[in-house]
Amino acid sequence: MQIRSRAALAAALVGATLSGLALSACSPGGASSEDDAANTISIVGFAVPEAANKNIATEFNKTDEGKGVRFQTSYGPSGDQSRAVAAGLKADYVHFSVPTDVTRLVDEGLVADDWDSGENKGVVSTSVVVFGVRDGNPKNIQTWADLVKPGVEIVTPNPASSGAARWNALAAYGQVISDGGTEEEATEFVNKFFKNVVSLPGSGRDATTAFLGGTGDVLMAYENEAILAAQNDEAFEYILPDTTLKIENAGAILKDASKPSQAWLDFVLSDEGQTQFALTGFRPLRDDIDYGGTVEGATDPSNPFPEVPTLLTVDNDFGGWDEVSTKFFDEENGLIFQAILGAGLSLE
Template identity: 85%
Template sequence: MTIRLRAATAASLTGLLALAACSAGADSSTDAETIKIVGFAVPEAANKNIAAEFNKTDEGKGVSFETSYGASGDQSRAVEAGLEADYVHFSVPTDVTRLVDAGLVADDWDSGENKGVVSTSVVVFGVRDGNPKNIETWDDLIKPGVEIVTPNPASSGAARWNALAAYGQVISGGGTEEEATDYTDKFFENVVSLPGSGRDATTAFLGGTGDVLMAYENEAILAAQNGEGFEYVIPETTLKIENAGAILEDASEPSQAWLDFVLSDEGQRQFALTGFRPIRDDVDYGGTVQGAKDPSDPFPAVPTLLTVDNDFGGWDEVSDKFFDEEDGLVMKAIVAAGHSLE
């Protein structure tokens, strides 16, 4: 099984740098500095809001932004292939380490207190209004007739979090690796759509595909904020999503200040207001997040919250065991179910 690297995608994404998402207050003078952001699709709205607040600071005054968003893996490969970037914001850390291996990001990018994580969320189930299929638990997803929408792990980081959550909840509940593998096989047998990115998966679900959408919690909240809301269920056992951010070795002058601001209380507040869980518990976002299932308690505690480091042995082990192109457990489940990895 071979995952096509989509050389054409890298070329087309280069053209996307013409998209200048300039924040409020950006200076239009010719000597204004620019930060080129390349990221996965889901945090686009959050980054736009953070940029507007950054422009109000001394470090951000006059800074403009050029942005390119898409599927995390595709974006990472595009930067490796030559797409210019100062700051990358990817769904999974392996999409940053690809750039470390290419000499584009420093080896110690994840050595800070945040360990390279700039935004977090959890895996949830998006369901139709009234939850007609009564989707509440992981077991409900593999019942006959339940149609699942989830992104494709070949291109999407969101898909990898979803697949790990599906496998990990079996082990967490006392199941064996064989039982977890069997569950994963049944899960992908019920998948009816594998879009290229988490955002594309949401679009497909909103367009009427499937009964349940595997999604980030923040994606469900943002959809509601945009008037396209759908109900969502936070299962009792789920996976903590930890998205990676880093500046490149040859990043523009204000890029480090930008990353520092992203990690600041104000940056994390803007993440929270667009549905992400702040990386620190003490961030004050006002206590209310519109679009959440309960706006006054937008980020309820999860009874059993798995993490890649604690429950899967870290991303090096995960990448080989689950997502290797030839032998990865998840990749084989997708192919066995009759789906394409391209």
């Protein structure tokens, strides 16, 4: 089963014009285009952290290492963006939803083998899977079991292109196992889940847009995406289930990255960088990050990141991404892809 025309998709993305962020002053008069290129960081990422990265870049430009640094950015579905970089899209720093989108670039010789050997293990931002619901929660969605009731319409992005979709699907499967269920019962739940799906947009951001436009009763989302929507005056209620999955987004610089790119990655991981992630709804990597204690847009701004009673992780509960990629997302026999096709949905 070929999910999509990879070559055509990558070529289209490579041909797309990168959008420049107006984050720093213009180069001094007389500076050459080569100088500009050497002092520019090209960021290629999945759609959800665009606002956070923009805020981090603003703060980075205030530092000695970031003074005068320019940014070019390209955001879209994580898998599509990764394939585009592999096909030639210029990137100095990549920020993807799932680590396998970075390891694709390792396999292509574009990212160093030890990209995830640091203390952060390649993770630059984290969140958790939540349920977005309509105002007043008219379907009374509280638990995973509520999602598979008759008549409940779900919006979740397409795992063929979106990393967010993969986190959502793994959370749906894993919560059954965590509650003592068998793999057969978890598979049955996932099959029921996708039979209630009415929209599979290309990315997590596209899924949010579809939900805000009136599609579905429930949006499978990152917690930070729900918080950011509220910050942008597009609020919807969200439910943090008692059992959910920790989302760990990967970031890396490429082997031929521009000179300031390493300093940028270091800043992203610093207290200052993680503070900006927190203020846009991401859970910071470290518990001691001082973001002021309040995050506007959260259900409770004074307690924006409540503890999850049972927080699953890919490494501890699924055996790591190598196992996950084969078992759940193989194009021919992956459990999640089979559930989608079995529900009559398209992976295109």
